[in-house]
Amino acid sequence: MARFLLKDEAEAEDVVQDAFIRLWQHRDTLSEARVKPWLLRVTRNLCLDRLRLERPRAESGPDELAGGEEPLASMQRSREGQVLQAAVMGLDEPYRSLVIMRDVQQHSYEDVAATLELSLPQVKTYLHRARKTLREQLTELRP
Structure with missing residues (x-):
């Protein structure tokens, strides 16, 4: 989800790391059944926060793409x-x-x-x- 919303691999990884840090901080308050939905929601919200603050960025050129892309x-x-x-x-x-x-x-x-x-x-x-x-x-x- 983070990759799709942010379109930037490094930024998506940062958001996912932030989401897992928040999960760790709230580990005592979440039941096992609620972990996945909670984590997805937090990741989505962090992505939307980044998009709101985003300033125009230069597009990646074709020479920056790695072979074997997804x-x-x-x-x-x-x-x-x-x-x-x-x-x-x-x-x-x-x-x-x-x-x-x-x-x-x-x-x-x-x-x-x-x-x-x-x-x-x-x-x-x-x-x-x-x-x-x-x-x-x-x-x-x-x-």
Whole structure:
């Protein structure tokens, strides 16, 4: 999730480390069943905090990319992937997080609901609305 939201490997690693530090600090107050949703939520919030504070950065050049890149990195470089990613990032919350967690990261509906503190019916309804919005936006862009 951090890589997808921040688009910067080093920054994503920093956020994940911060999230695990917070997990360690709260280890006595969390039940085992709540650790995963709590960690995902904290990671998401830290990413959003970084994005709010982010200032314009130079884009990485092709010579900076390592060989054997991950599928997500490959998708981001393709035109269609860039358009899709821009559309997803343009969604309002909680729609953006729902699409990322369910469709990109393939978390279960139950995990998404627990992480975002939504009911299961809300997750399904909001996800339907988010996908419909994305479909409409992407249809408008087709030649």
